[in-house]
Amino acid sequence: MSIAPTASQTLGPFFNYALPFSADLTGGGKAEGRAIFLRGRVTDVNAAPVRDALVEIWQANAAGAYAHPLDRDEARPRDPHFNGFGRVLTDAEGGFSFTTVVPGPVPFEGNRWQAPHVSVAVFSAGLLRRMRTRAYFPGEELNADDPVLAAVPAGRRPLLVAQAEDGGFRFDIRLRGENETPFFGD
Amino acid sequence: MVEYASYPEGTQPGVNSERYFRTSQLAPSQPFVEAPVTLSEITGPLFPREGVSQDEADLTAGGKALGQLMVLAGQVRDEDARPLPGVLVEAWQANASGKYRHPVDGRDAPLDPHFVGGGRAVTDSEGRYRFVTIKPGAYPVPNSGNWWRPPHIHLSIYGYAFLSRMITQVYFPGDPLNELDSIFMSVPDDAARERLVAVTDTSVGLHEHALGYGFDIVLRGRNQTPMEDEGLQA
Numbered sequence A: 001m002s003i004a005p006t007a008s009q010t011l012g013p014f015f016n017y018a019l020p021f022s023a024d025l026t027g028g029g030k031a032e033g034r035a036i037f038l039r040g041r042v043t044d045v046n047a048a049p050v051r052d053a054l055v056e057i058w059q060a061n062a063a064g065a066y067a068h069p070l071d072r073d074e075a076r077p078r079d080p081h082f083n084g085f086g087r088v089l090t091d092a093e094g095g096f097s098f099t100t101v102v103p104g105p106v107p108f109e110g111n112r113w114q115a116p117h118v119s120v121a122v123f124s125a126g127l128l129r130r131m132r133t134r135a136y137f138p139g140e141e142l143n144a145d146d147p148v149l150a151a152v153p154a155g156r157r158p159l160l161v162a163q164a165e166d167g168g169f170r171f172d173i174r175l176r177g178e179n180e181t182p183f184f185g186d
Numbered sequence B: 001m002v003e004y005a006s007y008p009e010g011t012q013p014g015v016n017s018e019r020y021f022r023t024s025q026l027a028p029s030q031p032f033v034e035a036p037v038t039l040s041e042i043t044g045p046l047f048p049r050e051g052v053s054q055d056e057a058d059l060t061a062g063g064k065a066l067g068q069l070m071v072l073a074g075q076v077r078d079e080d081a082r083p084l085p086g087v088l089v090e091a092w093q094a095n096a097s098g099k100y101r102h103p104v105d106g107r108d109a110p111l112d113p114h115f116v117g118g119g120r121a122v123t124d125s126e127g128r129y130r131f132v133t134i135k136p137g138a139y140p141v142p143n144s145g146n147w148w149r150p151p152h153i154h155l156s157i158y159g160y161a162f163l164s165r166m167i168t169q170v171y172f173p174g175d176p177l178n179e180l181d182s183i184f185m186s187v188p189d190d191a192a193r194e195r196l197v198a199v200t201d202t203s204v205g206l207h208e209h210a211l212g213y214g215f216d217i218v219l220r221g222r223n224q225t226p227m228e229d230e231g232l233q234a
């Protein structure tokens, strides 16, 4: 039997019943790996800030393991201090900031690997659907062979690579307009 | 093996919608990139039931909130109609006066000290969730030419995968505002839209106390294995 999935609807402007998840994924610095911030701004067609948008991230730990039963591999151990999920509402400037670690490469198919990346999703008033994208890291050799990045038109790929800053990385999410962030189909 | 195909045609609102003008400012103008589904998409955050107390599914402070007391209850399943236990469902809504307890809601309508406006629940072994709440009021959207949102309850749902994560709204049967609402009407398919309307079902209510509304949820994905006991370690 096949049943149809429920339709998505907008987040609305009044979401404030935050789960007890902080924007710090490292458990106050206890997680293995290189601690960084991952921050940016969510902007609209006029490059104006989008406030009260919900930004969610999901990522592997420093060893490239997801805290999930579908990922079990002794070569990539779990980290009890890192579950890989964070969410935060954007501020009046459209800004968001997570404290996390740089993820390790994660498997694709066969012997192929995916470059280190963070899955990112945005919900907002004014959006009927979730917008799903990925943040990659500059200078990673695997970026050149990443199967998901390769699906993005070459000219737009740089938009998915975060920019290094002192202590972390910047990943701006331009929902529409100039240098619009590429989003993946849902 | 789990499968996450794209959403079937017609089940979702368009990314851009003429009915909902704000999409022309926020929704992408470029088509979605079609990329392979990988381990990163078929995994996602899990929420152990111990982390959520039963009390959090009561938005009425034990029945003290003003308005029409009601239960919203239903089952969360995948596209194969398999129940999904251990799924986190969050609800938030306006009070009976159509006022949100939120700093951005500047409308001059009364707050109810006994109505917090939000709660959460984790689905049981049959994929069922249940909230006790009050029926929300309609509210006007500022600077919109007198557009009133029909009574609705916002739901946020985490399945077992980053891909099955979704946010939706529950509407009430027979409300004349439904068909005037740009957000409800942004779902072009009649059947898909009707699935966003709760079903009056006194059997899920509280006897001689609270009205009952049923609202079942179907998350994207097939052939899933329940992960109820596989909560996060951290």
Ligand SMILES: [Fe+2]
Pocket (backbone or CB within 6 Å): A012, A014, B094, B149, B152, B154
């Ligand atoms: Fe609302």
